[in-house]
Amino acid sequence: GRLHLGRDRGRQPRRQGALLVPPRRRPGPHPGARQPRRAPRRARRGRLGSPEHEGARVEWLPVDAYGRVHPDALREAIARDPAERPRDRHVGQQRDRENQPVRELADVAAEFAIPLHADAVQAVGQLDVDFTASGLSAMTVSGHKIGGPYGIGALLLGREYAPVPVLHGGGQERQVRSGTLDAPAIASFAVAGAHATAHREEFAREIGALRDTLITAVRTAVPDAVLGGDPDPAGRLPANAHFSFPGCEGDSLLLLLDAHGIECSTGSACTAGVAQPSHVVLATGTDVDLARGTLRFSLGHTSTKADIEAVAEAIGPAVERARSAGLS
Template identity: 80%
Template sequence: MAYLDHAATTPMLPEAVRAMTAQLAVTGNASSLHAAGRRARRTVEESRESLAACLGARPSEMVFTAGGTESDNLAVKGLYWARRAADPARTRVLASPVEHHAVLDAVDWLAEHEGARVEYLPVDAYGRVHPDALRAAIERDPADVALATVMWANNEIGTIMPVRELADVAREFDIPLHADAVQAFGQVDVDFAASGLAAMTVSGHKIGGPYGIGALLLGRQYAPVPLLHGGGQERHVRSGTLDTPAITAFAVAARHAAEHRATFAREVGALRDELITAVRAAVPDAILGGDPDPAGRLPANAHFSFPGCEGDSLLLLLDAQGIECSTGSACTAGVAQPSHVVLATGTDRELARGTLRFSLGHTSTGADVAAVAAAIGPVVERARSAGLS
């Protein structure tokens, strides 16, 4: 099998598996005061310190969650509620239209249930939000903006956002900016302190850690209203028993991702470039999605639109030949709608239906690229023939 869907999830690293397995045999609730609890607490706090160091953050800024979706919801809803409570006039939420649904659905929920007025920021043909666009949106009425949210790098087309510049604009108007950095961590230099962000989302299973663990990096001056109430763990922001085995494995995977990021970007980026060249050679009218400049996109991402094809048909035909990829976000797989990300870039609906995302990772090889190179031409031809019949 050629697995090219690492953006959906990537295989756990052996060292993360070993770390998690070892902790599964250890008893202790990190909130308990006895010896077993203290041992668990020490493990959690050592992991917190390690993760914070990998992300350019203070340990006190790390709030553990059950993953990227919870972190996004906590940031968007929690910051909105906190800002509105302090100033009822702050009901406007600024968001990019290319966000993951964990953000888009959260802001839409706020609009439907909590009186939020959602404004989607314009993006260019590569799906990028520019600082001037954020500034223009804020300046229309800075006093009514509750928060802004723009992802660090897009999960479908791979475009990297100018996060530092966007954060500079938001900070100028005292508006918290949140970024979903789930795809960015491990592929580009992610430094929370240097970014100027108020909040940032990361997830374990995208970097070789386990499912069901993530974190919201949260500036100490921000206190979002909790989604969950209970024991008051994690700064009273996220209650719930801490998952010591998953946190330990997350920290191990994060350390590996940080230490090997430059090598990963160079080696996987080279494979990505080979894949792009191969697809274009086999299907000359294939259209590369996202920023064509390798410096402006994630090194592991290659996204294409194939005129005259249905993405699901392409995916299933490739799958039958042992090549696993996606039409976009795994969270919306099987939904018979063109990608909201691709549509936001100005692509017409018919072309947006014929997309594939190839995402590489730490297990990707030249053989995977060769498999795509051999299969993609005949697969596209067959999909087009089926569409005409």
């Protein structure tokens, strides 16, 4: 009956996870934000503020002008205080619009026997993601970035790691996360993952071409717009483009474009409602005033050439009006 169906659906993402993960690694579905306590933590400001009260020390690694973490920076940070290298010290990095040197970072972490976790939410469905080949100890993915439902994700964890659960009770998910499984979300996540993987190259090619058209259109309409990240298309994720507009407030541009039915963002969903320049953009060495005028345009499988044309028509007048309002 229903119990059997739920169990079968819960196993489906693990079977289809073999598309990304060879058998010696195991995928486990669980809501994206609820990671086991001892899984290597995500390196995201505001989420890593709490480990200090557990005796952990958080150290932020520098990034280059493209937002990339370099392996030498990681090695230097670890070697700076070799006496403080407990086995549960965790290093994490998050992929956003740039392709990070994950394998190289994982190799450095392995030199010091430190588990490395990566947030691959942005990468799956756009890049060739292979957990085993990455050398990572743990990796997270999420359904909502690949056409699946909100609130479902997976933690991919090396078999040699045994996370300590945050929630206790029924013992579900191999006693890592107790609670009733959301079978419909899990099944949908599995289907979305299989589809995104099977059509990844086609998606990257078509959406990457639209992104390049968008970049050209914005630069033509606003010649002094600053493209964020690697100027080489091969070094970027295909589904988004990030700009800074001198003399503008990002929030003003957001409202002006919204009036034209254009949806974009001034930063990631993680920092929604924070009226400050992105700490990620500032870390790249961007001037504070310029960082206040950033916009990120994200594309998906429903994006069309008409969408790009709408942005091209609206962005110039929007920037002009935002500049007339000035920086507050």
